[in-house]
Every structure is written in C-alpha cells, then in structure tokens.
Amino acid sequence: MTAPSAVGNDAQREAARLVAGLPQAPAVWCSGLRKRYGRQQAVEDVSLQVDRGDVVGLLGPNGAGKTSVIKMLLGLVRPDAGEVMLLGRPAGDPAARARVGYLPELFRYQPWLSAAEVLALHVRLSGIDVPASEQRECLALLGLAERTGDRVGGFSKGMQQRLGLAVALVAEPELVVLDEPTSALDPLGRVDVRDIVLALKSRGVAVLLNSHLIGEVERVCDRVVILDRGRVAASGTLTELLGQRELRLHLTGLSAAAEARLAATGAVTRAGDWFTVALPADDHGTAVPDLVRDLAALGARVHAVEPARITLEERLLGILRAGADARAEAGR
Amino acid sequence: MTVLTIAALTLREASRRRVLLALTVLTVVLIALSGWGFSRVAAESGGSALTSGEARLTASILLNLVMFGFSLIAALGTAFLAGPTLAGETESGIALAVLARPIRRSAFLLGKWLGLVAFGSGFVVLAGLAQCLVVRATVDYWPPQPVAALALLAAQTTVLLTLAVLLSTAISPMASGVVAVGLFCTTWVAGVVGGIGASLGNDAVARVGTVSRMLLPTDGLWRGAMNAFQDPTALAVFGGSDGEAFPFLSAAPLTLTYLAWAAVWVALVWAVAAAAFVRKDL
Numbered sequence: 001m002t003a004p005s006a007v008g009n010d011a012q013r014e015a016a017r018l019v020a021g022l023p024q025a026p027a028v029w030c031s032g033l034r035k036r037y038g039r040q041q042a043v044e045d046v047s048l049q050v051d052r053g054d055v056v057g058l059l060g061p062n063g064a065g066k067t068s069v070i071k072m073l074l075g076l077v078r079p080d081a082g083e084v085m086l087l088g089r090p091a092g093d094p095a096a097r098a099r100v101g102y103l104p105e106l107f108r109y110q111p112w113l114s115a116a117e118v119l120a121l122h123v124r125l126s127g128i129d130v131p132a133s134e135q136r137e138c139l140a141l142l143g144l145a146e147r148t149g150d151r152v153g154g155f156s157k158g159m160q161q162r163l164g165l166a167v168a169l170v171a172e173p174e175l176v177v178l179d180e181p182t183s184a185l186d187p188l189g190r191v192d193v194r195d196i197v198l199a200l201k202s203r204g205v206a207v208l209l210n211s212h213l214i215g216e217v218e219r220v221c222d223r224v225v226i227l228d229r230g231r232v233a234a235s236g237t238l239t240e241l242l243g244q245r246e247l248r249l250h251l252t253g254l255s256a257a258a259e260a261r262l263a264a265t266g267a268v269t270r271a272g273d274w275f276t277v278a279l280p281a282d283d284h285g286t287a288v289p290d291l292v293r294d295l296a297a298l299g300a301r302v303h304a305v306e307p308a309r310i311t312l313e314e315r316l317l318g319i320l321r322a323g324a325d326a327r328a329e330a331g332r
Numbered sequence: 333m334t335v336l337t338i339a340a341l342t343l344r345e346a347s348r349r350r351v352l353l354a355l356t357v358l359t360v361v362l363i364a365l366s367g368w369g370f371s372r373v374a375a376e377s378g379g380s381a382l383t384s385g386e387a388r389l390t391a392s393i394l395l396n397l398v399m400f401g402f403s404l405i406a407a408l409g410t411a412f413l414a415g416p417t418l419a420g421e422t423e424s425g426i427a428l429a430v431l432a433r434p435i436r437r438s439a440f441l442l443g444k445w446l447g448l449v450a451f452g453s454g455f456v457v458l459a460g461l462a463q464c465l466v467v468r469a470t471v472d473y474w475p476p477q478p479v480a481a482l483a484l485l486a487a488q489t490t491v492l493l494t495l496a497v498l499l500s501t502a503i504s505p506m507a508s509g510v511v512a513v514g515l516f517c518t519t520w521v522a523g524v525v526g527g528i529g530a531s532l533g534n535d536a537v538a539r540v541g542t543v544s545r546m547l548l549p550t551d552g553l554w555r556g557a558m559n560a561f562q563d564p565t566a567l568a569v570f571g572g573s574d575g576e577a578f579p580f581l582s583a584a585p586l587t588l589t590y591l592a593w594a595a596v597w598v599a600l601v602w603a604v605a606a607a608a609f610v611r612k613d614l
Contacts, residue, residue: 037613071428071613071614074432075431075432076428076431076432076613076614077613077614078611078613094434094435094436095434096434097432097433097434098434100432102428102429102432103429104425104428104429104432106424106425106428107425107429108424108425108426108428109426109429110341110345110426112344112345112348112349113344121337121341121430122429122430122433124337125334125337125430125433125434125435126433126434127333127434164429167429
C-alpha cells in the first residue's frame, strides 16, 4: 500500500462532504412485496416507507398481512417478490439489521436464561458495544429492575413482553419495529409503551408500530399505513387520512334558502334538528363563521355549533367496508 | 463470533435444561451397574474358571455392551436436544428475536451444531473414559486404542446429531428426535443382520449392513469404536468369522476411506440442513 496522495485525500474529503450532505436513506423502504402461503395470497404488492425519526402505524384487520410484511422487512420470511431496504442497506445483508430493534408479535425468550443474560446475548449478537450499566437501565426503564437475575421461564406474559421491549431497545437502534407491543400489557404498561415510543421519536429513532389499539396509533403515529387483504388500502399522514372535518349544527326555523346555503358548504346529513356538514378540505378558517353568519341572515335559529372530526377508527372502518363493498360488487 | 456466541448459548442451554441431569443420572447408574458386573466377572474368574483369553474376551464384550449403552444414551440425549434447540425455538418464537439480529442463519445453525457436537462428544468421551477406568480397576483390562475408540464414539454422536439437526429444520421437535433415534436403531439392526449374512457367507444379506452403513454412518463408526475397544485376540477366541455375527464384537478396524465418507456425509447433511434453514419462513 502506498500512502494516499494529497489529491486522493482531497478527493476523499470532498466525497465525504458530499455523502454527509445527502439526505439519510429512509429507515424502511420496501416496494412490491408479495408473499403466498400455499393457496393463500398473504401479501400482494405492498410498498411502504418509514422515514428517519417517523412513527408509522400499521393498521388492518386480522389476516391483513401486517405481521407477514414486518417479517419480510426483517428477513424472517422470504418474499416471493419485492425489494426491501433497511437504514439504506439491502435487507438481504444481515448488517442492515445492526441498528434495528424488534419486538415480535410472538414474544418468547430463552426460558433458561435470566433477563440480564437475554439482554447481554442480544447486545453481543447486535455487535454493538453497550455497557452493562446501560443494559441494566434499559431493564429498569421497562420496570424489570428487580427481576434482572430471574430466569425468564418464571416470567408472566406481561413481563416477557416488557423484556421483549427491552431487547428491542437495548442495542442503540435507529429503527424499532414493534409488532403488537401492548397485547399482554395492563393499562399502565400501555402508557409506558406510549411514552417509550414518544421518547424514541424525540431521539430521532424511527418506529414501525403494528397495533390493534387504534387510539394508541392515533396518539403517537405521524403516518399510518392501512393494510387490507395483503394490500395497502390507504396510507398517509393523520391529517391526510383524517383531513375531512365536519361541523354539527342544531338549527330550527330553517328556510329553503338556508338549507341550500348549508348544502353549498358540503355534504349534509340530518338527524331531527341536528345537521352534520362536511367542511371543504381547503378551508382556511373562514367556512364556519361565514356559514353561521349566512344562516342567521337567512332566518335560521342557530342553537349549537360543534366542530367534529372523524376518528381514525371511523376512517379505518370506512376504508375496510368500502373495500368489502367493492369486492362484493366485483364478485356479482 | 456469532458462531461461538450461539455455540456457547447452546452449551449453556444443555447444561441448564433437565437433559444434562437426566444424562448424568443415567450415566452414573450405568457406570455403577457395570462396575458391579465387572467386579462379579473378576470374582468368578478369580478361581481360574476362565482362561486369560476368555477373561479378555468377556471384558471386551462387556465393555462394548456398556459403550453401546452410552452411545444410545448420547444418541437419545443429543437427538432430543437438537430438536428443541432448533425446531423448538422456531416453533415457539424464540428464534424470531435472535434471527432479526445482524447474523446469518448459516452462522446461527453452525453455532447450534458446534454446541451440540461439543456437548454430545464431551459426554461420550467423559462417560467412556470413566467406564474404561472402571473396567481397568475391576478386571484389569485396558482397551488397545482408547483414544481412537472414544474419538469414533464422538464421531458417531456427531453423525447422529447432524441428522437430527437436518430433521429439525423440517419437522417438529419431538418428531425429529424420534425419527433420528429410530434411524440410529434401524441402522444398528441392519448392521447386525449384515454381520450374520457375512458369517453365513450370504452376500445379499451381508449387503444390507454395508448399504445401511453407507446411508447412515453411525453403525460403521460404532463398529470401528468396538474394534478399538476390544482385545485383538478376542475375535480369534470367539471363533474367527463367526465373531462377525456377534453384535458386540467387530471383525475389522475402519478404513480411512470410510472415515472420509463419514466426514463427507456430515458435511453434505449439514449443507442440506443449512440450505433448508436459510429458506425457512419463520
């Protein structure tokens, strides 16, 4: 080997500067994932992306293919087709998973090891140097400080899930994949998980969260991907998915002109004297006061005006039902 | 690095599971019983009821018989350890978190296999050595090639657990143990049948043993181990070629070609197991 020339050094520095200036590759990027188990098409053409520092929720009914997608991302299941990149590396390279923490839906850890030994094993396998004190702190964060020396075989399901979370968090991950992280936890544990996810987000760690608890997803996620029958049924930020705002009004003495004014704002549904009006998506805060002013001017008596927003749950159910209706239509 | 971590983990699993306790109890019982048996043999032959040749023959046969017991215990122990440690971990989900780490599945499998080899070989070598010492103390018999004999016993265990590892990539933990031990016993019986065929001069029956020894080298290696344990004159005392029909004496030492085949067999079966495990959906 000869010493690199001054020109070579400059070129290297320039290259390093250029690379440093590039935006970081997404934490997860996958395209066209497919998986078939026997005659069952579990996943069909799924593409998704989790940006660095983003918390993305994966939602969908049982059998939608959420866990299969997660396992394909982590190289635990071989996709029939499609590509996966983790933290900028192709997922086929095990090194891509060096900074990935994972809590499986089926969380089981070596029952003959103690909690501290399980953590030490995962640190060793990750190839990242994590001091023992940090490992203990990680267990303490999950409420396992008193049980570090106990065999995992004697843990309750909830304790094992807490241990699983510690395993996912211990090796300084840049991406954490949590598959149903609160399925065995009590309400306090669920709050802990929410705080942990928010803490990860504040540290710029990307999180992919698969959960049936839609309220939880709504609270912590920046973006949501809804899977149905192995396909992406919808995806976007919460504002994009829940963007449709509504207004509930209690009105009496409504003239035909006032009704027309109401209908001009958006789709109207009526239940007695209560009217629900969809607000335009491009509203900049003027639609509601203008509508109330016009209705009053047209002689309507306005008793109550309440803002309403559809919940993620309603949106999810709407998307799933629309999918089912479309399939029924196609099958006819 | 990964390989050694997983191998150490497998050894720790073996030492912490009940399988080690069960193996230790069985071994101690077998050694104690054989010690008592050998001391009776010594007492009976003390009154010169047996010639020195007959005494050595008896010692050889009994030693081979007890060693067969150990190889059976090792076979049961490793086959039923290989199942839970591989198929069991993939079934229960323990493997999910481990294999999501930045490690290659082939390295994981190699680590498991090495751990099992170290455990199984360690067991047969220690138990076999203890047995040899008991025999020496009771009837003053020392096998002609104890190192080769114990190494061949370890090789036999390695062959069987490699088969169990292959089976456990495809079938359930318990089934892989049962099938591996079943095949081990079948090959042994086929070897005995082949030996009878050889002593009767029936080539077709003799071929049963030869073919089974090629398909699964456990019996071939076991016969090599017996040959190294037994007194060289024992076979002549027993009656020359008739000895071949006797399951606890071996007519000839192993050839280098056969040892090479056993090594190739292990490599091939391991490669198939690795290929199956790498493709497995967890």
